[in-house]
Amino acid sequence: MADSLLSRLAQWTGLGRKEPQPGGAEPAKPDRPTVFVKELSPRSRRHLMRHFLALEDKDRLLRFGSKLSDEMVARYVQNIDFARDTVFGVYDRRLRLLGVGHLAFAPRETSRVSGATIKPVVAEFGVSVSAAARGLGVGTKLFMRASMRCRNADVDTLYMHCLSSNKVMMHIAKKAGMEIHRDYGEADAYLKIQPANSATIFQEAMQEQVAMLDYIVKANFKALLKWGARVTGLGGKPGGGADQPPKS
Numbered sequence: 001m002a003d004s005l006l007s008r009l010a011q012w013t014g015l016g017r018k019e020p021q022p023g024g025a026e027p028a029k030p031d032r033p034t035v036f037v038k039e040l041s042p043r044s045r046r047h048l049m050r051h052f053l054a055l056e057d058k059d060r061l062l063r064f065g066s067k068l069s070d071e072m073v074a075r076y077v078q079n080i081d082f083a084r085d086t087v088f089g090v091y092d093r094r095l096r097l098l099g100v101g102h103l104a105f106a107p108r109e110t111s112r113v114s115g116a117t118i119k120p121v122v123a124e125f126g127v128s129v130s131a132a133a134r135g136l137g138v139g140t141k142l143f144m145r146a147s148m149r150c151r152n153a154d155v156d157t158l159y160m161h162c163l164s165s166n167k168v169m170m171h172i173a174k175k176a177g178m179e180i181h182r183d184y185g186e187a188d189a190y191l192k193i194q195p196a197n198s199a200t201i202f203q204e205a206m207q208e209q210v211a212m213l214d215y216i217v218k219a220n221f222k223a224l225l226k227w228g229a230r231v232t233g234l235g236g237k238p239g240g241g242a243d244q245p246p247k248s
């Protein structure tokens, strides 16, 4: 009941669209679950840590530009400035993070692509999705949400440390109708973002509300499972195991 209501809300706010809108031509992928992208707070650091530590070396290399050790990952998570940056996450039913997008804002002068804009701030985006949840649209939704945040924050340049050999990421950006510029080196890609309008501002606010509702439903469900396990004496960790893709 709550799930189906959330799915309807998601469709209404654009969250439930299976693929990004700017390119417009992508057909819906009916077998894919609805993905809710939620803005994270400092309270999510433990979840973030677990997500990043589970990434294999090759994925850490793609995500961070180098094979960070566990200690460096921990330091990275501890140092995320939630007041300055925006971190988005996609949770599964057990409230494990399936995907994370970190949108960091920095003054233009300090950016590797400083010549690409006259705006005072440039955004840098890094994204990762748990191996078990790939190919379901999670990365796409995180990317779309981050680019919408840029639009609404009057940031027109989105930088990504992303090799051209990263076909999946290239595919996601192109699917969103974005041209990938590489004037500053092979690994330094940037995208130009459209200006905001009243619809994008409304849509972002609604998407966050729906994602928050989804999170509350999942949190209550998890608490109920725990309580049920205690009462019945079955104990054990509910659903402990590999990450499951989100269900709509």
Ligand SMILES: CC(C)(COP(=O)(O)OP(=O)(O)OC[C@H]1O[C@@H](n2cnc3c(N)ncnc32)[C@H](O)[C@@H]1OP(=O)(O)O)[C@@H](O)C(=O)NCCC(=O)NCCS
Pocket (backbone or CB within 6 Å): 059, 060, 062, 063, 125, 126, 127, 128, 129, 130, 133, 134, 135, 136, 137, 138, 139, 140, 141, 160, 161, 162, 166, 167, 168, 169, 171, 172, 175
């Ligand atoms: C890049 C990443 C975030 C994508 O996440 P994801 O949830 O699997 O992405 P999605 O499911 O939204 O989209 C993947 C798309 O790539 C397509 N794809 C998969 N393999 C591909 C390939 N070899 N070449 C081109 N496209 C490919 C899929 O078909 C899908 O497209 P579709 O939606 O049109 O069918 C994930 O693979 C990841 O975490 N990689 C490691 C870290 C990384 O590379 N981060 C990016 C650098 S910042």
